[in-house]
Amino acid sequence: MKKENQRKESLGEVIDQILNLLGKHKLVDGLVDKQDIPKQKLIKNLVNKQNLNTLMRLLNDLHPADIADILESLPIDERLIVWDLVKSESDGEILVEVSDAVRETLIADMDNTELLAAAEQLDTDEIADIAAHLPKNVLQDLLESLDVQNRERLQSTLSYKENTVGALMDYDVVPIREDISLEVVLRYLRKLGKLPDHTDKLFVVDREGSILGVLPLKKIIVNELDLKVRDIMSSDAVLFKPNDEADQASDAFERYDLVTAPVVNDENKLIGRLSVNAVVDYIREEAESDKLSMVGLREEEDLFSSIWKSVQNRWAWLAINIVTALLASRVIGAFEGSIEKVVALAALMPIVAGIGGNSGNQTTTMIVRGLALGQVSFSNLQRLMQKELGVALLNGVLWGGVLGIFAYLLYGNIKLGFVMTAAMILNLLLSAIMGVMIPLVMNRFGKDPAVGSSVLITAMTDSGGFFIFLGLATIVLI
Amino acid sequence: MKKENQRKESLGEVIDQILNLLGKHKLVDGLVDKQDIPKQKLIKNLVNKQNLNTLMRLLNDLHPADIADILESLPIDERLIVWDLVKSESDGEILVEVSDAVRETLIADMDNTELLAAAEQLDTDEIADIAAHLPKNVLQDLLESLDVQNRERLQSTLSYKENTVGALMDYDVVPIREDISLEVVLRYLRKLGKLPDHTDKLFVVDREGSILGVLPLKKIIVNELDLKVRDIMSSDAVLFKPNDEADQASDAFERYDLVTAPVVNDENKLIGRLSVNAVVDYIREEAESDKLSMVGLREEEDLFSSIWKSVQNRWAWLAINIVTALLASRVIGAFEGSIEKVVALAALMPIVAGIGGNSGNQTTTMIVRGLALGQVSFSNLQRLMQKELGVALLNGVLWGGVLGIFAYLLYGNIKLGFVMTAAMILNLLLSAIMGVMIPLVMNRFGKDPAVGSSVLITAMTDSGGFFIFLGLATIVLI
Numbered sequence: 001m002k003k004e005n006q007r008k009e010s011l012g013e014v015i016d017q018i019l020n021l022l023g024k025h026k027l028v029d030g031l032v033d034k035q036d037i038p039k040q041k042l043i044k045n046l047v048n049k050q051n052l053n054t055l056m057r058l059l060n061d062l063h064p065a066d067i068a069d070i071l072e073s074l075p076i077d078e079r080l081i082v083w084d085l086v087k088s089e090s091d092g093e094i095l096v097e098v099s100d101a102v103r104e105t106l107i108a109d110m111d112n113t114e115l116l117a118a119a120e121q122l123d124t125d126e127i128a129d130i131a132a133h134l135p136k137n138v139l140q141d142l143l144e145s146l147d148v149q150n151r152e153r154l155q156s157t158l159s160y161k162e163n164t165v166g167a168l169m170d171y172d173v174v175p176i177r178e179d180i181s182l183e184v185v186l187r188y189l190r191k192l193g194k195l196p197d198h199t200d201k202l203f204v205v206d207r208e209g210s211i212l213g214v215l216p217l218k219k220i221i222v223n224e225l226d227l228k229v230r231d232i233m234s235s236d237a238v239l240f241k242p243n244d245e246a247d248q249a250s251d252a253f254e255r256y257d258l259v260t261a262p263v264v265n266d267e268n269k270l271i272g273r274l275s276v277n278a279v280v281d282y283i284r285e286e287a288e289s290d291k292l293s294m295v296g297l298r299e300e301e302d303l304f305s306s307i308w309k310s311v312q313n314r315w316a317w318l319a320i321n322i323v324t325a326l327l328a329s330r331v332i333g334a335f336e337g338s339i340e341k342v343v344a345l346a347a348l349m350p351i352v353a354g355i356g357g358n359s360g361n362q363t364t365t366m367i368v369r370g371l372a373l374g375q376v377s378f379s380n381l382q383r384l385m386q387k388e389l390g391v392a393l394l395n396g397v398l399w400g401g402v403l404g405i406f407a408y409l410l411y412g413n414i415k416l417g418f419v420m421t422a423a424m425i426l427n428l429l430l431s432a433i434m435g436v437m438i439p440l441v442m443n444r445f446g447k448d449p450a451v452g453s454s455v456l457i458t459a460m461t462d463s464g465g466f467f468i469f470l471g472l473a474t475i476v477l478i
Numbered sequence: 479m480k481k482e483n484q485r486k487e488s489l490g491e492v493i494d495q496i497l498n499l500l501g502k503h504k505l506v507d508g509l510v511d512k513q514d515i516p517k518q519k520l521i522k523n524l525v526n527k528q529n530l531n532t533l534m535r536l537l538n539d540l541h542p543a544d545i546a547d548i549l550e551s552l553p554i555d556e557r558l559i560v561w562d563l564v565k566s567e568s569d570g571e572i573l574v575e576v577s578d579a580v581r582e583t584l585i586a587d588m589d590n591t592e593l594l595a596a597a598e599q600l601d602t603d604e605i606a607d608i609a610a611h612l613p614k615n616v617l618q619d620l621l622e623s624l625d626v627q628n629r630e631r632l633q634s635t636l637s638y639k640e641n642t643v644g645a646l647m648d649y650d651v652v653p654i655r656e657d658i659s660l661e662v663v664l665r666y667l668r669k670l671g672k673l674p675d676h677t678d679k680l681f682v683v684d685r686e687g688s689i690l691g692v693l694p695l696k697k698i699i700v701n702e703l704d705l706k707v708r709d710i711m712s713s714d715a716v717l718f719k720p721n722d723e724a725d726q727a728s729d730a731f732e733r734y735d736l737v738t739a740p741v742v743n744d745e746n747k748l749i750g751r752l753s754v755n756a757v758v759d760y761i762r763e764e765a766e767s768d769k770l771s772m773v774g775l776r777e778e779e780d781l782f783s784s785i786w787k788s789v790q791n792r793w794a795w796l797a798i799n800i801v802t803a804l805l806a807s808r809v810i811g812a813f814e815g816s817i818e819k820v821v822a823l824a825a826l827m828p829i830v831a832g833i834g835g836n837s838g839n840q841t842t843t844m845i846v847r848g849l850a851l852g853q854v855s856f857s858n859l860q861r862l863m864q865k866e867l868g869v870a871l872l873n874g875v876l877w878g879g880v881l882g883i884f885a886y887l888l889y890g891n892i893k894l895g896f897v898m899t900a901a902m903i904l905n906l907l908l909s910a911i912m913g914v915m916i917p918l919v920m921n922r923f924g925k926d927p928a929v930g931s932s933v934l935i936t937a938m939t940d941s942g943g944f945f946i947f948l949g950l951a952t953i954v955l956i
Contacts, residue, residue: 019857065733073853075861186699195696197735200678217695218673221664254762255543257675257755259737276754277735280761284732287765288847294772295836295843303848304861307868311876314840314869321836322877325829326884332825333888339817339824346817346824347810350940351803353828358773358799362792365773369766370781375551379497383553383782390785391792398789399800406804410811462828 017058018070018082021051056085064090068097071106075304080109092121095130101302103133112138116145124150125170128157156242165249166242168282169263169272172196175205178212178230182220185229198275200259204233210268213237239264240274246282253279293451296320317455324459328353331463335470338478344411345473348420351403353465356427359395360457363388363435368449371439378440385436392432393425400424419476423469427461430468434460495536496548496560499529534563542568546575549584553782558587570599573608579780581611590616594623602628603648606635631750634720643727644720646760647741647750650674653683656690656708660698663707676753678737682711687747689740691715717742718752724760731757771929774798795933802937806831809941813948816956822889823951826898829881831943834905837873838935841866841913846927849917856918863914870910871903878902897954901947905939908946912938 059067059082067086071079071094083106086094095103095118107115107130115138119127124146131139131154143151153171160166174195176185185202189195201216213233223232238256240249240263252258253276263272289299296317301310332339332349339345367384370376376384400421408417438456439449537545537560545564549557549572561584564572573581573596585593585608593616597605602624609617609632621629631649638644652673654663663680667673679694691711701710716734718727718741730736731754741750767777774795779788810817810827817823845862848854854862878899886895916934917927 016857063734069852072851073855073858075858189699190701193700195700198678198737199696200676200737217699218677221667221695221698222671222673224668254755254758256541259676259678259754276737276758277732280732280754280758283758283761283765287761287768290765291768291772291847292843295840297840297843301844303844303853303858304865307865307872310865310869311872314837315873315876317840318833318836318873318877321833322829322881325832328832329825329829332828333822336821336825340821343814343818344811346827347807347814349824350810350828350831350944351800351807354803354806354940355796355799358796359792362773362775362795365770365775366779366781369769373550374547375781377551379494380551380553380781387782387785387788391788394785394789395793395796398793399796403800462832466828 018055018074019078021055052085055082059086064093065097068094068102071098072102072302076105079105079304083109089121092118092126096122096126099299099302100133101300101305103130104300105302107133112141116141120145123170123172124153125157127154128167131158160242163246163282164242165240165244165246165263165274168246168249168278169240169242169274170196170278171272172199172275173262173270173273174199174202175209175270176202176215176229178204178206178228178233180229181225182223182227182229182232183225185215185220186225198260198277201237203262203270203273204229205270209270211239211262211264211270214262237261241265242271247286249274250279250283250286290450293448294454296455320455324455324462327459328462328466331466332470335466335474338470338474342416342473342477344407344413344416345470348407348416349466349469352420352423352427352469353462355399355424356431356461356465357458359392359428360431360435360461361454363391363432364439364449364453364457367436367439368453371443371449376440381436381440385433388432388436389429392428396425396428397421400428413477415476416473419469419472423465423472426468426472427465430464431457431461434464496533496552497556499533530563533560537564542571543575546572546580549576550580550780554583557583557782561587567599570596570604574600574604577777577780578611579778579783581608582778583780585611590619594619598623601648601650602631603635605632606645609636638720641724641760642720643718643722643724643741643752646724646727646756647718647720647752648674648756649750650677650753651740651748651751652677652680653687653748654680654693654707656682656684656706656711658707659703660701660705660707660710661703663693663698664703676738676755679715681740681748681751682707683748689717689742689746689748692740715739719743720749724757725764727752728757728761768928771926772932774933798933802933802940805937806940806944809944810948813944813952816948816952820894820951820955822885822891822894823948826885826894827944827947830898830901830905830947831940833877833902834909834939834943835936837870837906838909838913838939839932841869841910842917842927842931842935845914845917846931849921849927854918859914859918863911866910866914867907870906874903874906875899878906891955893954894951897947897950901943901950904946904950905943908942909935909939912942 059070062070067082067090071082074082079102083091091114095106098106110118112135115134119130119134119138119142122130127142134142143154146154157166157169174189174192176188199217201214202220203211204213204215205211212230213235214237215229215233219232238252238258238261240252240261242263242265249261253261253274258276260273260275262270263274265271285299292299296314298313301313305313335345367376370384400423403424404417404421406417407420408414434457438460439453442449442453537548540548545560545568549560552560557580561569569592573584576584588596590613593612597608597612597616597620600608605620612620621632624632635644635647652667652670654666677695679692680698681689682691682693683689690708691713692715693707693711697710716730716736716739718730718739720741720743727739731739731752736754738751738753740748741752743749763777770777774792776791779791783791813823845854848862878901881902882895882899884895885898886892912935916938917931920927920931
């Protein structure tokens with residue numbers, strides 16, 4: 001039996017071994033290229049072949065998901081050498097497992113015949129996952145090579161929007177009728193010989209293919225064989241439609257501990273199923289892309305993407321931040337006269353702005369989470385606002401007080417200390433209001449509040465903080 | 479059959495209805511308290527009772543997970559009214575489903591008898607989930623009320639560290655022997671009458687309870703009944719040990735599309751199982767707590783926590799940020815003489831610091847993700863650093879150039895423009911180095927790089943950015 005921790009360690013070791021073997025391979029290449037003697041060429045070929053053979057044996061023992069992992073960890077040159085070695089019956093599956101960015105680099109390395117062969121190993125729902133990266137003519141050839149049912153399935157899967165149940169579902173359903181006995185069901189299943197992965201229930205349909213209920217395998221096993229399907233099926237199972245949002249579906253999987261669930265069309269006809277492995281993949285990918293999008297990164301960048309590609313991936317967020325930084329800079333510019341008179345203001349103003357930004361981001365994170373869990377609505381807005389304003393006031397008095405004393409001790413100016421404290425309190429209150437309102441308003445307008453909130457909050461609390469602090473200072477000190 | 483989208487809408491509606499009913503309840507309370515006439519008291523009681531009855535009927539139709547969701551969405555007063563109404567056979571399950579913060583408020587509202595009754599409805603692994611919030615004497619009484627096997631299980635579950643397989647596993651295993659026929663297996667299962675949730679496979683053990691393999695239910699169903707267990711069991715299934723990290727286990731579940739997997743002790747004896755629903759819950763909670771911890775929030779705060787509790791939850795991060803802001807402020811303080819001479823520096827310096835922070839956070843996010851996926855190690859550090867430095871240089875030349883021109887146009891000082899561009903390039907290079915190194919070093923020292931990286935990066939790029947910009951300006955301009 002395979003111990004999980006052993007596997008993990010060995011995967012790290014395998015990557016090291018691969019890098020080692022590839023290192024030798026390159027070293028030999030380099031050595032021999034310098035001194036072009038036929039005999040050494042022979043040696044080079046032998047050594048290389050030996051290394052690559054060892055490598056190939058190593059790779060052939062691995063699960064496609066593990067190979068995908070290794071490909072992700074390798075810089076592009078090494079990645080393509082390894083990819084050439086594993087190209088085989090499992091390369092379709094590997095293409096499904098790798099990230100979008102890595103898939104592009106692998107597909108770019110394959111010709112159309114290889115791609116077609118790889119894609120033909122896959123199920124319809126898997127083909128759909130990689131279809132966006134296939135060249136148009138390969139996809140066309142592929143569609144033509146499928147039978148009518150699978151072609152229709154592929155076309156409809158491709159037509160569903162990302163992050164819907166339709167895009168995640170597969171077609172591995174086992175439909176049965178309600179009026180047969182368990183004995184007949186068992187006989188039918190034995191004739192089938194095998195069941196799709198994750199099958200924990202069969203789907204009960206009528207003559208027209210409309211769903212009537214579900215029959216868990218467990219129930220088939222523990223019940224008497226002369227019972228009819230209709231006697232023991234559950235008719236209140238959770239159903240999905242292809243256009244349901246994947247977020248809602250994954251909530252339901254978590255909430256009701258589902259393994260599979262039927263997907264039906266508007267006429268209640270069974271068209272496919274959603275399984276927990278698709279849901280787990282979705283949850284993981286969402287969590288990843290949430291983290292990336294918080295700093296303006298998209299998924300298309302892998303660790304070893306080219307510099308130019310990475311710059312493209314990151315520039316939009318930097319551009320937005322430069323615009324907001326310029327705005328804040330112009331706010332400061334308006335008070336240059338005051339700063340010239342009391343230069344301490346220049347040293348103190350980033351503190352006010354910075355802490356406001358941090359506090360606002362804490363508030364926003366709470367609200368975004370509440371929105372995602374469906375706990376925040378306009379009906380409890382007042383309560384939330386009261387709480388956040390209270391927190392901001394307390395923090396403002398506390399930390400603003402500390403910083404006021406600090407400013408007084410440092411510059412020996414009691415009025416400066418007062419301005420510091422007051423500005424901290426006011427900017428924290430501003431950050432609380434913005435921290436609550438910005439995600440709510442974004443959500444109202446159908447935008448994802450997780451993505452842009454942080455930039456907007458920081459823009460507000462920077463410009464606002466500079467304005468409040470320098471404005472107060474100008475009134476009180478100048 | 480239940481449509482998922484219908485359910486979701488109706489949950490929102492239910493919350494609105496509840497708030498509405500609770501609103502009426504309070505309104506009547508308020509009205510009648512003002513004019514203390516016996517007859518109106520009677521009316522008050524009637525109206526109240528009617529509202530609460532409607533509410534109770536509403537709640538009794540819901541799944542415990544849905545009630546948990548509603549409790550999370552309600553401010554504390556309303557939450558406790560609703561909690562009083564649902565207290566019943568399902569309150570144990572509800573306590574398991576709610577977040578830690580909300581659980582505390584609910585448990586504080588229950589007496590020991592109620593708590594004991596609620597906990598006694600639960601499985602051992604569920605009791606373990608809420609044990610940390612139970613009063614000591616309740617936990618003691620609970621331990622005494624359990625039979626020997628369950629008491630030992632509870633004690634060992636409680637002894638496993640958080641985020642290990644042991645803390646997530648349950649004890650719902652169905653062990654069988656390898657030398658019996660499928661017919662005997664089926665007869666045995668029929669006698670059992672029901673199988674635990676999520677059972678997709680039985681665990682095959684020898685006389686000593688050591689694991690030999692797993693037998694998927696699917697295989698029992700599709701194979702001939704005279705076959706022996708040993709003929710069709712898989713003996714290379716993925717196994718876990720209680721001290722394996724939950725992260726690795728959830729990776730394996732995702733990678734190998736598992737539904738359940740056996741957990742064994744060091745002597746290879748079967749002690750429990752890990753199921754996909756525990757893994758899904760874990761992945762979701764981890765994703766949540768990652769997001770929260772990035773802004774220094776812990777999970778213990780719910781949306782309606784008291785102001786004081788929220789301040790406690792958030793203060794540490796603010797305190798750290800204040801320290802780093804003070805450091806940056808002292809860097810500026812050291813250049814007050816230069817700022818006094820060229821006040822434009824005060825307006826431009828936050829741009830350099832801010833963009834450096836943004837760019838550094840993008841780099842760190844990529845590296846943290848790579849670390850989590852096992853793709854970053856010291857062996858490919860050089861490549862990563864080269865790439866990030868390349869990105870930083872390109873961004874620096876590009877955006878630094880734009881900002882240099884902007885500074886020149888605004889202040890008519892070509893040297894100032896040059897200082898701006900040079901400082902941007904240098905600070906972006908600094909942010910790239912720090913963005914790669916900080917998470918790697920944190921990881922090396924066994925710290926979670928997702929948590930503190932952002933604060934450290936920002937501290938470096940703020941202080942560093944001010945120093946580089948003001949230092950260059952002092953050399954070139956003053």
